Amino acid sequence: IYVVTYSIFSRMQFMHDGQTIERRQVPLRRLIWQESLSLVADVDKLCYEEQCPYTEDWRTGCTRALEVRLGLKEVWQKTHLEENPESYTYTCEDDLKSAGYPGLNTLYCIHEMTFRIVDPEHQQVQCIGLPQGQEFATTEGEFNFNGHGAEDGLPIGTQLNIWTWVRDGNGRPRQSKGSVISTKGNTAEAEGKPAEDKKKRASEVSSASLVDFDEKAMCLIKRVPLPAQAAQAMAVMQKRVNDATGGGPTPALAAAMEGLHTNWDKVRVMARNILDPKYSLAKYNEDLCSFPELNLYLFPESLTGAPSVISKTTSSSGRTIGDEYQRTVGAFFAIYWLMRMHIDGRAGFVFGVDDSMKPIGSEDTEQHPHPRDKRRKFFEEGKWDYFKQLFLDAGLIKEEKRMLRSGTVLKVNEKRLVSLLALTAIHDIMKISLLLPTLQERHAPYNGYQAGDTISDHDHALSYLMDHYPQFLPSFRELDPEERRAVHFTQCQLCFNHGWFVQAEAPPGATF
Numbered sequence: 001i002y003v004v005t006y007s008i009f010s011r012m013q014f015m016h017d018g019q020t021i022e023r024r025q026v027p028l029r030r031l032i033w034q035e036s037l038s039l040v041a042d043v044d045k046l047c048y049e050e051q052c053p054y055t056e057d058w059r060t061g062c063t064r065a066l067e068v069r070l071g072l073k074e075v076w077q078k079t080h081l082e083e084n085p086e087s088y089t090y091t092c093e094d095d096l097k098s099a100g101y102p103g104l105n106t107l108y109c110i111h112e113m114t115f116r117i118v119d120p121e122h123q124q125v126q127c128i129g130l131p132q133g134q135e136f137a138t139t140e141g142e143f144n145f146n147g148h149g150a151e152d153g154l155p156i157g158t159q160l161n162i163w164t165w166v167r168d169g170n171g172r173p174r175q176s177k178g179s180v181i182s183t184k185g186n187t188a189e190a191e192g193k194p195a196e197d198k199k200k201r202a203s204e205v206s207s208a209s210l211v212d213f214d215e216k217a218m219c220l221i222k223r224v225p226l227p228a229q230a231a232q233a234m235a236v237m238q239k240r241v242n243d244a245t246g247g248g249p250t251p252a253l254a255a256a257m258e259g260l261h262t263n264w265d266k267v268r269v270m271a272r273n274i275l276d277p278k279y280s281l282a283k284y285n286e287d288l289c290s291f292p293e294l295n296l297y298l299f300p301e302s303l304t305g306a307p308s309v310i311s312k313t314t315s316s317s318g319r320t321i322g323d324e325y326q327r328t329v330g331a332f333f334a335i336y337w338l339m340r341m342h343i344d345g346r347a348g349f350v351f352g353v354d355d356s357m358k359p360i361g362s363e364d365t366e367q368h369p370h371p372r373d374k375r376r377k378f379f380e381e382g383k384w385d386y387f388k389q390l391f392l393d394a395g396l397i398k399e400e401k402r403m404l405r406s407g408t409v410l411k412v413n414e415k416r417l418v419s420l421l422a423l424t425a426i427h428d429i430m431k432i433s434l435l436l437p438t439l440q441e442r443h444a445p446y447n448g449y450q451a452g453d454t455i456s457d458h459d460h461a462l463s464y465l466m467d468h469y470p471q472f473l474p475s476f477r478e479l480d481p482e483e484r485r486a487v488h489f490t491q492c493q494l495c496f497n498h499g500w501f502v503q504a505e506a507p508p509g510a511t512f
């Protein structure tokens with residue numbers, strides 16, 4: 001990814017029996033035994049052979065491992081993967097205690113092979129989170145979380161995997177560009193035939209990219225890991241939408257949100273604790289699962305069993321759905337940092353966080369993201385008092401005199417902050433084309449739309465649902481009337497569009 005080598009791992013697996021396993025695992029599978037296997041005298045000796053006659057060919061097993069685990073068809077693999085022949089290893093681990101069958105000693109014969117993505121910026125590799133290296137999820141078999149409670153449960157072998165790209169070693173650039181897929185198994189690895197045109201294309205991409213490595217590598221965007229609760233909720237939503245048969249303005253949204261409620265107790269705890277130095281960003285990120293609408297940003301490209309749960313479907317903003325999820329969580333993080341400017345907010349806002357989601361300090365210059373000089377200048381010279389005044393004017397915080405000492409202390413307006421968090425959760429969900437409402441005849445005309453029109457402007461679409469179908473928006477409908485009016489005002493009653501103005505997205509006439 002931008003000349004820095006990353007490898008792909010499954011960091012979390014949701015199993016058919018309801019277990020959730022957190023571990024770093026490469027794509028792997030067991031090789032299939034041949035039907036002709038018979039217990040002959042020399043079977044033990046032959047089982048140690050690299051080309052074991054009793055199993056399928058290990059290269060075939062590699063191809064199947066990538067297809068079953070990552071949903072990558074053989075044609076896709078031949079087009080976008082190149083084998084690194086020097087990486088192949090074969091090892092035998094004998095007389096080990098089996099993890100799956102207690103008391104049974106086991107022989108493991110392991111083939112391991114590494115593949116490199118030919119062009120990480122190719123459009124067809126977006127299904128595995130490239131080029132940015134974002135997380136994605138795949139399902140194996142007919143997996144859905146509702147099946148755990150069924151009488152027959154889920155079929156054995158069905159599971160959901162969350163995949164993540166992990167930087168190799170110290171992250172220094174290699175002389176060939178690409179991201180790595182390493183596969184292995186009990187005699188299982190991956191297969192691919194390095195053709196000359198693949199090598200040529202990879203070499204051309206590498207040469208062009210090394211020129212601007214410094215800037216691109218330093219500008220790598222950190223992606224927020226997908227919480228386990230989000231993956232579970234997304235699987236449930238996907239099944240609901242697949243099974244939806246109703247009409248109305250937006251059947252997909254109605255099905256996805258049916259029976260869901262915002263966890264207001266936890267949201268109020270978020271608001272109450274946001275100025276507590278012990279309330280970490282990691283805990284705050286975990287608590288964001290209180291808003292059911294947040295999972296809508298992860299809707300898949302296809303609602304009919306596509307392997308990718310976090311898809312690359314394009315939203316009405318021109319970004320992918322995964323990007324909209326990241327932008328929305330980023331907005332939540334900005335609220336967190338700016339509310340805590342007097343604690344650790346300035347450093348977190350400017351320099352970001354490390355791998356444990358702790359803010360990078362202003363003195364820890366080696367970890368500062370690019371461009372370091374501009375970040376440092378903003379940290380030292382930024383008008384932080386202006387941010388504070390904005391939050392005071394918005395009623396999110398207030399200053400109170402200390403009881404026993406001189407000076408003032410900041411207090412949170414929990415009610416107003418809860419409303420801001422709710423607005424942030426729902427603000428951009430209508431950028432997902434699947435959810436856009438159709439204007440019903442009894443409400444026409446509406447902001448220039450006629451009956452039967454799809455309301456394509458995401459602000460107008462959300463406003464329409466607020467006006468006539470608040471039941472589809474749990475984080476809006478359950479606010480008290482005063483706060484609902486304030487949230488609704490932000491959608492369709494502003495006389496000046498600051499976003500259009502700042503981002504030069506419209507001519508003056510439309511802007512004003």
